Amino acid sequence: MPAGNSGNLNRLHTNVGAVDPVGIEERVAKYTTRSIKGKSKLFGLRLAVSMVDLTTLEGKDTPGKVASLCQKAVNPHEGMDVPQVAAVCVYPSMVKHARKALGDSKVRIASVATAFPSGQAPLKTRLAEVRSAVGDGADEIDMVINRGAFLAGDHALVQDEISAVLEACGEARLKVILEVSELETCDNIRAASFLAMRVLRPGDFIKTSTGKTSLNATLGNNQVMLEAIRDFFLETGIPIAMKPAGGIRTAKQALQFLIAVKETLGDEWLNNNRYRFGASALLNDLVRQIQKQTSGAYQAPYSFSEAAESY
Amino acid sequence: MNRLPITKTPKCYVGGAFIRSESGRVAPLLDAKGQFFANIPQCTKKDLRNAVEAAAKAGPGWAKRTAYNRGQIIYRLAEMIEARSDEMAQAIMLGGAKSAAAEREVAAAVDRLVHYAGWTDKYESLLGSVNSVASPHFNFTVTEPMGIVGILAPQSAPLLGLVSLFAPAITSGNTVVALASTAQPYPSILLGEMLATSDLPGGVVNLLTGQRAELLPTFSTHAHLRALTGVADAVERKALRIGAADSVKRVKLIESETPVDWYEDQHQGLYHLKDLLEFKTTWHPVGA
Numbered sequence: 218m219p220a221g222n223s224g225n226l227n228r229l230h231t232n233v234g235a236v237d238p239v240g241i242e243e244r245v246a247k248y249t250t251r252s253i254k255g256k257s258k259l260f261g262l263r264l265a266v267s268m269v270d271l272t273t274l275e276g277k278d279t280p281g282k283v284a285s286l287c288q289k290a291v292n293p294h295e296g297m298d299v300p301q302v303a304a305v306c307v308y309p310s311m312v313k314h315a316r317k318a319l320g321d322s323k324v325r326i327a328s329v330a331t332a333f334p335s336g337q338a339p340l341k342t343r344l345a346e347v348r349s350a351v352g353d354g355a356d357e358i359d360m361v362i363n364r365g366a367f368l369a370g371d372h373a374l375v376q377d378e379i380s381a382v383l384e385a386c387g388e389a390r391l392k393v394i395l396e397v398s399e400l401e402t403c404d405n406i407r408a409a410s411f412l413a414m415r416v417l418r419p420g421d422f423i424k425t426s427t428g429k430t431s432l433n434a435t436l437g438n439n440q441v442m443l444e445a446i447r448d449f450f451l452e453t454g455i456p457i458a459m460k461p462a463g464g465i466r467t468a469k470q471a472l473q474f475l476i477a478v479k480e481t482l483g484d485e486w487l488n489n490n491r492y493r494f495g496a497s498a499l500l501n502d503l504v505r506q507i508q509k510q511t512s513g514a515y516q517a518p519y520s521f522s523e524a525a526e527s528y
Numbered sequence: 529m530n531r532l533p534i535t536k537t538p539k540c541y542v543g544g545a546f547i548r549s550e551s552g553r554v555a556p557l558l559d560a561k562g563q564f565f566a567n568i569p570q571c572t573k574k575d576l577r578n579a580v581e582a583a584a585k586a587g588p589g590w591a592k593r594t595a596y597n598r599g600q601i602i603y604r605l606a607e608m609i610e611a612r613s614d615e616m617a618q619a620i621m622l623g624g625a626k627s628a629a630a631e632r633e634v635a636a637a638v639d640r641l642v643h644y645a646g647w648t649d650k651y652e653s654l655l656g657s658v659n660s661v662a663s664p665h666f667n668f669t670v671t672e673p674m675g676i677v678g679i680l681a682p683q684s685a686p687l688l689g690l691v692s693l694f695a696p697a698i699t700s701g702n703t704v705v706a707l708a709s710t711a712q713p714y715p716s717i718l719l720g721e722m723l724a725t726s727d728l729p730g731g732v733v734n735l736l737t738g739q740r741a742e743l744l745p746t747f748s749t750h751a752h753l754r755a756l757t758g759v760a761d762a763v764e765r766k767a768l769r770i771g772a773a774d775s776v777k778r779v780k781l782i783e784s785e786t787p788v789d790w791y792e793d794q795h796q797g798l799y800h801l802k803d804l805l806e807f808k809t810t811w812h813p814v815g816a
């Protein structure tokens with residue numbers, strides 16, 4: 218690595234401020250001790266449902282599978298009063314099938330693009346992918362940043378690429394995936410957040426991860442990014458939205474993330490314009506816990522998922 | 529030289545680990561002479577929920593084991609109890625049983641496990657069937673385990689009653705969440721230590737201690753429990769059946785009003801296995 222470029226990373230750290238990882242871990246450990254019961258719990262669970270980006274990103278996705286995902290997004294559980302999710306999140310080739318399945322419902326379509334999950338394709342190809350997804354009817358685009366360029370200290374390139382994707386998005390909202398597990402340190406997560414936020418429009422998202430690596434969203438890296446959003450907002454007045462993705466499977470975890478949002482950014486961020494969960498299994502558990510809250514009886518997970526396992 | 533006493537903290541066996549209640553509550557257990565013996569965890573409905581999650585996780589793997597292997601493991605559990613039978617007899621004597629009676633109970637519990645260890649690869653041949661039908665189909669019925677079974681152990685016979693209730697459930701591949709005797713919980717604590725060394729996968733048998741009245745409503749309404757067996761009085765039986773109705777649970781309860789003699793042969797055998805099985809019938813077309 219050329220010496221000047223590692224200097225770039227250092228300068229960026231100095232510019233946006235450092236993160237105290239021990240302090241972060243201590244802070245987030247407190248979130249897991251909050252007691253949320255009764256009506257507050259029900260409110261939190263319903264809010265979390267409305268924030269879900271219901272996701273399927275697998276090689277084996279079919280139009281039929283996407284159609285049933287859309288059905289679930291619009292009506293998460295038959296015979297229950299549950300809000301719709303915020304969006305479905307699919308690969309670009311599935312956007313047109315999702316558009317057809319969703320019809321005129323309010324559920325938005327998010328599409329991962331830019332050679333998700335690695336981002337290792339020529340910029341021209343990545344931009345063409347974004348345009349095609351938007352053309353097929355995507356309302357939101359989830360892009361990955363160029364982690365190689367970031368770690369090599371070529372920050373202008375990272376920002377230029379985000380700007381180029383932003384332009385290709387047109388009206389569509391952009392979510393910038395930092396892929397935190399590949400950024401190695403909390404300082405880098407904060408620095409990458411700032412790099413992205415400085416080129417984004419108000420209301421665009423920064424997002425933790427693709428869900429395709431071993432380490433995904435945690436309360437810790439979520440907190441680093443929330444604090445970056447807070448500091449950026451206090452500095453510039455521009456509100457940036459946040460989306461943790463991957464690894465959030467239970468309603469209990471979702472409530473803890475919402476506590477982090479409430480205590481770091483406040484009520485302004487407690488809606489699906491400013492906060493989302495990228496998840497697939499989470500919705501099942503949220504609906505299951507809502508049913509538990511309303512009926513009083515613990516529920517079996519197989520009543521809420523398509524899993525064939527009946528145990 | 530005086531040594532500080534090293535006393536054991538009794539813990540419940542859940543998901544293959546030894547847990548305290550999530551509530552942190554304990555209740556003192558007194559021995560037959562009224563002396564303090566130990567603090568017993570007082571499990572809550574959340575502990576019950578966690579135990580059900582553990583049982584659900586262990587279930588598919590346990591049900592997929594070969595019948596032969598399940599038999600080997602249940603036999604191994606019998607071996608583990610036999611090897612520590614003196615200690616187990618002492619635990620039963622805490623409740624006031626005489627030494628001979630306690631030893632008899634341990635021996636009967638070991639024998640009961642050996643009995644069911646023998647059944648694992650045999651019951652299917654007796655309960656399954658090939659059925660005659662008036663069409664060109666090969667029609668046959670096989671059994672499947674129900675899933676997670678809730679067990680309410682009797683207040684007396686703290687070991688033999690508990691073993692007689694959970695052994696048939698696990699024999700066919702069910703998993704179990706059991707509530708031990710509230711009055712005599714210590715044998716179940718000791719049994720947990722034996723389960724842990726028996727090769728039985730963690731989560732197949734989960735043993736809770738605590739106040740029966742607090743936990744019964746959750747046992748009856750938890751939708752993930754597919755069946756309830758145990759011993760209960762008239763008031764409990766009614767409440768359990770009403771609670772179980774919503775989730776269409778199978779409920780098989782022995783009346784506690786008449787004394788139960790757990791040593792009798794009627795408390796073991798094929799029909800106890802049948803109570804906790806689902807039957808699946810398949811129509812397979814055959815050439816005319």
